[in-house]
Amino acid sequence: MPLAELTEWLSEFGGPSFIWCVKRLSGNDTLANGSHQAGPYLPKEFVFPIFPEIDRTDIKNPDRWIDISVQPCPDSRKVRLVYYNSKRHENKRNGRNETRLTNFGGSNSSLLDPESTGALTIFAFHLDESGRAFEAHIWVCQHETEEETVEDRIGPVEPSKWIVWSPDQPQKSLFQPSLARRSSCWLELNEIPHAWLSTFPTGAEVVEKAVTLRSDSHLTPDQRLVKRRECEFEIFRSIEQALELPLIKEGFGSLDDFILRAQTVLQRRKARSGNSLELHARAIFIEEQLQEGNHFAHGRQSEPGKRPDFLFPSQSAYRDPTYPADKLRMLAAKTTCRDRWRQILREADRIDTKHLLTLQEGISEAQFKEMVDAKVQLVVPAPLIEKFPKSVRPYLQTFESFIADVRLLALERHG
Template identity: 30%
Template sequence: MGQLDLFADEAQLEQAIRALAGSSDAYLKFLSPNDLGLTGSHQAGIYLSRESAPLFLEGKTVEKGENVEREVRIRFRGGNVAARFVWYGKAKSECRLTRILPLFRPDPARLEGSLFILAAVPDDRPDSLFENDSLFQCWIIESEDEIRAVLDFLGITPAETNQRLRFDLNERLLPEFERLNASVNEFPSGGEIARRSQSVYERLYGTLEEGVDDMLLRLIEIEYSLFRYFERKHYQPLIEEGFQRIDDFLSLSLEIHNRRKSRAGNSLEIHLKYVFDRSRIACAHGVITSDQRRPDFLFPSLDAYESYRVRHREAENNVSSSDAEGVFFLAAKTTCKDRWRQILTEAPGVNRRYLFTLQQAISKAQLDEMSDEGVTVVMPESYRRKFDAQNRGRIMSLAEFIEKLRQSGCESHDSAGLFG
């Protein structure tokens, strides 16, 4: 029994979002068993991407062959943890944040697949209390709704996590963007930006012949930069000008926020469709089935799915599996921590469901549940590679999934292909 404070301190989610918005440097990562010290490996601490090392080891030279350390103070849930960034240059050339086990108590395993947020506290802030220590703040966000709120606020997908959060633009892409911008009067729709990203991809990387997994990630990367570019072009003058009414101010913020959310939520499907087309895979995308379901992708076609269902009903379930019949359903979700169950009612009748996701860590417990429900996770190979051997075997790369489709006869009938 106790007394509640009705106007309790600002919730941790809102704190995290505002700190991210105000921070010059931040890092987001989905926590893996290795990060959480659950694999019994020698290395302890949260693994950080190599390119982010300069952020964490500020002012120290990072070289192969030697270890470099930096003491930091990390604020977490109102308390402080004395932690240490370590550059392991001797053995592996990797960067980790160590001595942070207190953050994971009492149950590290529960945090697998949660979003870890690390933000540098700017020096000029009044809450920078520690003159001799560098100060960071961190949060661990467990619920998918809250994870999505963070990603939506920043306008990013999980593909932009596991690296230093970039608010600047990719210099290489800038000339392409300037060229596109010349023909733009109003803010392009999400679909328009996705398609323009594809044409930038074709011009810059079209001859590269890279695999479909890398292609997809690069499309998302270009699109994120292009979106940021248009956002700045379009809104910078408006926000610099200032506002007379608070409601006008809030209305514009809602518009910007909704654009970010929409782009982060919808572009994955558009790029997947592009990759399937380029790979000459036949599919139905964004269709409504005869029983009013809306599966993201059906292979090879809606007709094939519908007639499989008819056969299935007539034979009173005595038909072979949908995989064996050459009918496939793929759902696309940027994150899938809690919402993966939603796909269980999509595309009724199939025995196996494929779920493409950009979430870079999924707990073993969740993979077990997914297996039990006949769900196979598909993700970019570079993400899949980070899982331990046992779980890696249960996940398909996009290339593997496309190969499976091809072997099952889902090739496009248009023999020239869309890009032939």
Template identity: 40%
Template sequence: MSDFQNWLLDKANGKNYVFIKRLSANDTGATGGHQVGLYIPSGIVAELFPSINHTRELNPSVLLHAKSSSHICADSEVRAIYYNNKFFGMTRNEKRITRWGGDSPLQNPENTGALAVLAFKHEPGNDSEGVDTWVCINPDEEDVVESTLGEIVPGTLLFGPAREILGGLAPQPKVNNKRYELPEEWSHTFPSGSEIIQYAASYFAKDSADPDEQLIDRRRVEYDIFLLVEEAHVLDIIQKGFGSVDEFIALANSVSNRRKSRAGKSLELHLEQLFLEHGLSIFATQATTEGNKKPDFLFPSVEAYKDVAFSDDRLRMLAVKTTCKDRWRQILNEADRIKTIHLFTLQEGVSIAQFREMQEAGVRLVVPASLHKKYPEAIRGELMSLGAFIAELIELYTDRS
């Protein structure tokens, strides 16, 4: 068992609350702004430190011992503070945990996009007694967490008792059950990802024709519907109970595997649908190139790619990664004829150094327009939006003869 697995097991067996998220560029300071530490929602800080949740005095705070188990760095005394000067004639009203220290892995721009787990020694109603952090150093460590919890999408978080969260019992986001009327046949057969996306189309926002905005909205709607279908298939079984531990484990594995399968294909399916809707219809998915490699999208076709007479300059490839830290290197040899590789990601920023490394390797980042502001200002102009990518390829393959 790895050190990380042992660490997680230790935290799950103790009186700990865990906070899990992917580090954004704002968290690590990669954007170069005035950074005071990673963002933790105000309500969570209030749960962890109830003694500061008041307005009897200006900016109440409490110190907390912090250590890192994943990296070698000095322990620190972090500060949980409620900036409440709004109630004293000014404007600020927010809770933060600051003073992580300059050598903390949480404050290293190169860890932008990494999965971070913060374990607070905590009993409800009392201030947390300490925090132990682990910032995953490679995809293998991230897979240890996501194999149990499912995909941790950039911009989302998990928080709660470690025994529940790390045991795979983390509550999923709440959805409005009355909003969606699921097909009756889905109560008998779990629909495929494509079926859910096609069905969800009637619930997508109608006031935008921008593919970047459409993608973000559609992913949210599709996930809401997926959770409702999952509940319809699983909740009854859970409520009836289990005859053995093996039965419970079998169901838990089934739910986990289905979530992982959905996470792995959802983004590609949405992109494929948006390409078609916006007039980009010439592409191949999971086509085979050299060495049986299978890029996510190949343009204009696999036949063109294998035709030596077809110009290399007119070939394009789009790889799809929800997060790209470390994982971006996996795509470099998927299509030898293509020198500039486009990579679509939902990651909330990268460090400037990593971005330049990607550029040198011939990788061009495609990022939803709404996420561009989460990247360092120095590289925002070099990012490509989904809409710009689609427009460029339509232009490239338009027959002007």
């Protein structure tokens, strides 16, 4: 698919009468895990202002039928936007309280295709003069290049997060990375270290702050990883807002000045998204009594020009031809893996099975088989495993299990 088609789509549906909700499709959005909830979830905080007629609890599951078109695999139909409100309407304990788009035609829809799980997807809603939506245009990214094109414009989008973007109000959209409510990790201005208000902290410093606020030593490594990532995201957003929002409010002398500032913000977000997961993994390895330099190496070369995120037990062991190859491990940390998993196949030539830690919320059975055939072992935090197909779940390794395996190798080494 030529990239020009995406560029044209972004131009056509990126005008002042559109508002976007951008997210990565989970296994519960597509047909990947056989969920009866098939159909993409959209946050109520986004839906209700543009579809106020379904923001009600006096009737069960209020809905609205709207015209949609899905690209790049052409599909036009009427779909049902429904507010499942049983949690507030009748079943307060086990009910639902969410908004979804349904009636896409099942497996005939490219949006519900299991292979679309993990895909970056734009939901562009067309607004009338009163600000109410009356139709939607959807683009499901087909590969990493398309995703990079979108993220160059709006910033990185992580699993379970969404970005609301108003193409005609980029200044406002820049500081609405999600509609999630603030957590206790949000730092007020007086809680941010003074030095961070002049120079943005490094990723390692933000992760260290998250560890301080969420020590959670009683939790498993998997639970700590998920909770701290959420915490760190809030810390990052709060610092970013404290530094950048005053500049935005002051205004800019020219469009070029704004574009330059926006690019700085977006590049910082990309850097944070790219390094966050491995920094959290490193912190937990150390908490679990794995010594850097002795039990693992972080960011060291395996071969010239090849730098896996983690080598076990060390770079020197890896480069020692007498060290048994079956006692070596490598771990790559990638927030999403739909297209990026192939990048790790040549990161450590001596290691046959590559371990990949990911936060992606599901994967298709076909792509999982492709990974298995390529000898990639997925490592998934335990709280996310239920988002994968039932047939895949038994073959996933938790983060805690991976740490236990590495620890056992260390004991055998010194035994």
